[in-house]
Amino acid sequence: MRIVFMGTPDFAVPSLQALIENGMQVVGVVTQPDRPVGRKRILTPTPVKIEAEKHGIPVLQPERLRRPESVEELKELQPDLIVTAAYGQILPKSVLELPKHGCINIHASLLPKYRGGAPIHHAVMNGDAVTGVTIMYMAEGLDTGDMISRVELPIEDTDTTGTLFDKLSIAGARLLTETLPDLIAGRIQAVPQNDDEAVYSPNISREQELIDWTKPALTIWNQVRGLNPRPGAYTLWNGDVLKIWGCRKPETTGEAGVPGTVVGLSEAGVEVATGSGTLTIIELQPAGKKAMDAAQFIRGGQIAAGTVLG
Structure with missing residues (x-):
């Protein structure tokens, strides 16, 4: 044949x-x-x-x-x-x-x-x-x-x-x-x-890459891993794009603060409030830099508790 x-x-x-x-x-x-x-x-x-x-x-x-x-x-x-x-x-x-x-x-x-x-x-x-x-x-x-x-x-x-x-x-x-x-x-x-x-899966749009922190933590976790390695999920930080490459699977639900607010910083990562529960970012990439683990980002003093993303 x-x-x-x-x-x-x-x-x-x-x-x-x-x-x-x-x-x-x-x-x-x-x-x-x-x-x-x-x-x-x-x-x-x-x-x-x-x-x-x-x-x-x-x-x-x-x-x-x-x-x-x-x-x-x-x-x-x-x-x-x-x-x-x-x-x-x-x-x-x-x-x-x-x-x-x-x-x-x-x-x-x-x-x-x-x-x-x-x-x-x-x-x-x-x-x-x-x-x-x-x-x-x-x-x-x-x-x-x-x-x-x-x-x-x-x-x-x-x-x-x-x-x-x-x-x-x-x-x-x-x-x-x-x-x-x-x-x-x-x-x-x-x-x-x-x-x-039938369910359709069109190519990913730029709008689908932007994280909406009012959504549940589990939804955002799926978004982040679904957009890794291309094109990548992102949020805004100090007016610039901040790519989010990896997060821990969320274990909490319910009210956690104003969505998008950094509520915790530790060696585990950057903990952010969402519409339901918190999400811990473990790998990210500031504009113009290489991807890094969140602990390294925190040690550089580049982010503080109370910072609002998005």
């Missing part, structure tokens, strides 16, 4: 590796164009491109996949199956109809929950106890295709979006390896999604 793989970030790399290691015939890889990265704006290839080139696999990087010339390039690869994982562009009907075995997608959620571009962020921010990976046939809608297989993973208190990103990428690669033999043999019985149960 001639397989074309489509993916872009680190999340997709284990799935590409799984195809290669299992002897699949990957005849081409489609990924996003190289982009400028960092302060020096160095043109940088995607992680999937780097992996493909290690194995001598041809790479296509169309700016817009739906353009006729891009579809024609893809058609020349004569794919029997297209496998996608966090590619970053919606596949047009002209591409979906190319392979005789269809197009399948490795999606980092338990569909139909969290369709869209930021399923891991939303699962953590919403305080979910379980997440997972779904492999589905691709359709013209956003993550609406029939489900082929899935695997569940618990979300631990120690997890952030970053740690789950890594866990789910490996789980997705393993699930792909287990699913492909049945797909190739024609033994798949895909299950339609229940659209009435």
Whole structure:
């Protein structure tokens, strides 16, 4: 079977590796164009491109996949199956109809929950106890295709979006390896999604990054870990952005003072009143500086009890 793989970030790399290691015939890889990265704006290839080139696999990087010339390039690869994982562009009907075995997608959620571009962020921010990976046939809608297989993973208190990103990428690669033999043999019985149960997870907005201290401590704790390592939750301190990278899981509820007020400073961290309970910040990053533990921030005399954040 001639397989074309489509993916872009680190999340997709284990799935590409799984195809290669299992002897699949990957005849081409489609990924996003190289982009400028960092302060020096160095043109940088995607992680999937780097992996493909290690194995001598041809790479296509169309700016817009739906353009006729891009579809024609893809058609020349004569794919029997297209496998996608966090590619970053919606596949047009002209591409979906190319392979005789269809197009399948490795999606980092338990569909139909969290369709869209930021399923891991939303699962953590919403305080979910379980997440997972779904492999589905691709359709013209956003993550609406029939489900082929899935695997569940618990979300631990120690997890952030970053740690789950890594866990789910490996789980997705393993699930792909287990699913492909049945797909190739024609033994798949895909299950339609229940659209009435659909939940969407659009990309994170700047407004979602700002901490609202009037919310419960548990809600803010989930927000902080859900936005770690990218893009990061923040509050305002002395008129500047103060990134909050880590907090202790809150144990208290109820009234704790004016929300956003620093009510305690100790080696444990910076304790802040919220709408319900207090939240102890353990890692933060003032504007223009590197991330540091809160105890170091306190020892520097940069914050005092009674300070109001936000």
